Amino acid sequence: MHTIAGGGSVRGKRVRESVIAGSWYPGNRETLEDMLEGFLDKVGNDAIEDVRALICPHAGYAYSGGVAACSYKQLRNKSFRKVILLAPSHQYPFQGVSVGDYTHYRTPLGEVPVSDESFEFVSESKMFSSLKEAHLKEHSLEIQLPFLQMVLDDFSIVPLVFGRLSLDELKCAADVIIEHLDEETLLVVSTDLSHYHPYEEAVSLDDECIKSILSMDTERALRGEMCGKYAVLTAIEIAKKMDWSTKLLEYQNSGDVTGDKSGGVVGYASIVFYGKIKKESAEGEVGVEQQRYLLKVARKSIETYMMDGRLPEVEARYDELKEMKGTFVTLEKNGQLRGCIGNIMPEKEVYVSVRDNAISAAFRDPRFISLKRSELDGLEIEVSILSVPELIRVENPEDYLDEIDAGRDGIIIKKGDKSATYLPQVWEKIPKKELFLDSLCQKANLPMGCWRSGGAEIYRYRVQHFSEGEV
Numbered sequence: 210m211h212t213i214a215g216g217g218s219v220r221g222k223r224v225r226e227s228v229i230a231g232s233w234y235p236g237n238r239e240t241l242e243d244m245l246e247g248f249l250d251k252v253g254n255d256a257i258e259d260v261r262a263l264i265c266p267h268a269g270y271a272y273s274g275g276v277a278a279c280s281y282k283q284l285r286n287k288s289f290r291k292v293i294l295l296a297p298s299h300q301y302p303f304q305g306v307s308v309g310d311y312t313h314y315r316t317p318l319g320e321v322p323v324s325d326e327s328f329e330f331v332s333e334s335k336m337f338s339s340l341k342e343a344h345l346k347e348h349s350l351e352i353q354l355p356f357l358q359m360v361l362d363d364f365s366i367v368p369l370v371f372g373r374l375s376l377d378e379l380k381c382a383a384d385v386i387i388e389h390l391d392e393e394t395l396l397v398v399s400t401d402l403s404h405y406h407p408y409e410e411a412v413s414l415d416d417e418c419i420k421s422i423l424s425m426d427t428e429r430a431l432r433g434e435m436c437g438k439y440a441v442l443t444a445i446e447i448a449k450k451m452d453w454s455t456k457l458l459e460y461q462n463s464g465d466v467t468g469d470k471s472g473g474v475v476g477y478a479s480i481v482f483y484g485k486i487k488k489e490s491a492e493g494e495v496g497v498e499q500q501r502y503l504l505k506v507a508r509k510s511i512e513t514y515m516m517d518g519r520l521p522e523v524e525a526r527y528d529e530l531k532e533m534k535g536t537f538v539t540l541e542k543n544g545q546l547r548g549c550i551g552n553i554m555p556e557k558e559v560y561v562s563v564r565d566n567a568i569s570a571a572f573r574d575p576r577f578i579s580l581k582r583s584e585l586d587g588l589e590i591e592v593s594i595l596s597v598p599e600l601i602r603v604e605n606p607e608d609y610l611d612e613i614d615a616g617r618d619g620i621i622i623k624k625g626d627k628s629a630t631y632l633p634q635v636w637e638k639i640p641k642k643e644l645f646l647d648s649l650c651q652k653a654n655l656p657m658g659c660w661r662s663g664g665a666e667i668y669r670y671r672v673q674h675f676s677e678g679e680v
Contacts, residue, residue, distance in 0.1 A: 294353060295369050298343050379439065415460065
């Protein structure tokens with residue numbers, strides 16, 4: 210058994226104590242280790258390469274521990290430094306995803322540090338918050354920890370408890386989580402399947418649910434009886450975007466485990482997602498070095514223009530920045546918008562476009578007065594590079610809702626001589642597609658719902674965006 214060390218937040222140690230040790234699993238360290246080793250020893254050694262995510266049950270170990278072990282045995286001899294835990298809320302109803310505001314979780318096997326990345330989720334999307342009530346008594350996340358402590362060495366966790374989410378919100382949550390994935394990151398999704406049906410009915414319901422997960426059919430899985438359905442659906446959205454594969458490792462229900470099939474039973478499954486880490490990006494993505502250079506160009510341009518009113522000369526240092534592309538420069542002060550100007554269509558080389566749009570965002574955005582020297586400290590600059598917009602062709606306006614990829618597509622709406630656009634970042638504030646399009650109609654000074662009435666054209670584009678705080 211490995212010891213966990215390090216990690217945690219600089220804001221002072223806050224430990225989430227176990228609320229199920231001694232009931233859902235043994236409270237004694239040696240007894241718990243022996244139980245877990247017993248479960249793991251019974252599982253074969255058929256290792257799957259490129260494991261990325263596990264679906265594990267969260268009943269008491271006496272009932273679901275053997276099924277859970279089939280997932281966790283896959284982690285033996287693998288190295289993961291960060292585990293993002295996706296677990297449902299049983300005790301506290303809410304909308305969205307809550308991040309545990311702790312520095313450590315304690316089990317009888319020791320303390321598990323919370324990754325400092327956890328605190329970034331809340332600032333990255335309004336989908337994420339930190340609700341104390343969602344974590345205080347929740348067992349579904351905690352019960353995964355002792356297994357992880359047995360099979361991994363020196364890891365930290367991102368503890369996410371899921372409330373209710375719409376399908377559009379699921380996709381936005383998936384996009385946020387994807388940004389935190391790398392080769393040393395594992396997803397663990399906590400759920401049980403059907404609850405308290407007669408044995409044969411439970412087996413049938415669970416078979417349908419498992420098939421929907423393995424085929425990554427979001428709509429079909431949504432109809433299932435999983436208590437962790439929103440966590441599972443988010444994982445499915447991630448897997449689809451990553452082009453991962455799935456495999457069922459084990460299925461049993463409580464009747465199979467106890468031998469008592471006379472009453473209602475609860476279903477448990479162990480499922481693995483596997484594949485490569487590949488993040489889709491906008492056309493012609495620029496690297497971190499080029500990102501830093503463009504951010505420096507933007508800040509220097511603002512400072513130079515503020516001092517003497519002239520356009521600074523910028524060096525064409527990188528060939529990929531000589532391409533003609535649309536760009537936006539966004540300024541924020543104390544978390545509030547302070548200016549945003551850009552061009553959608555390619556008009557200038559990227560580095561020149563960023564220079565000019567930075568100056569325009571600081572001094573020519575009609576919504577704000579010109580930026581003052583006193584505001585430079587604490588000013589956050591974000592640069593967006595756009596792909597060329599493409600017209601979305603549909604037979605029926607309602608089909609736009611199927612064609613648009615919430616959280617990823619920048620959208621332009623055009624009707625007559627009026628048009629407006631929202632960058633993909635706006636999905637974080639308006640995650641529902643209908644509301645997103647209605648708001649965009651209003652921004653273009655068109656009637657709300659103009660996209661439904663015919664005659665409007667909708668274009669989409671992708672964006673690579675990066676800010677000073679990120680790079």
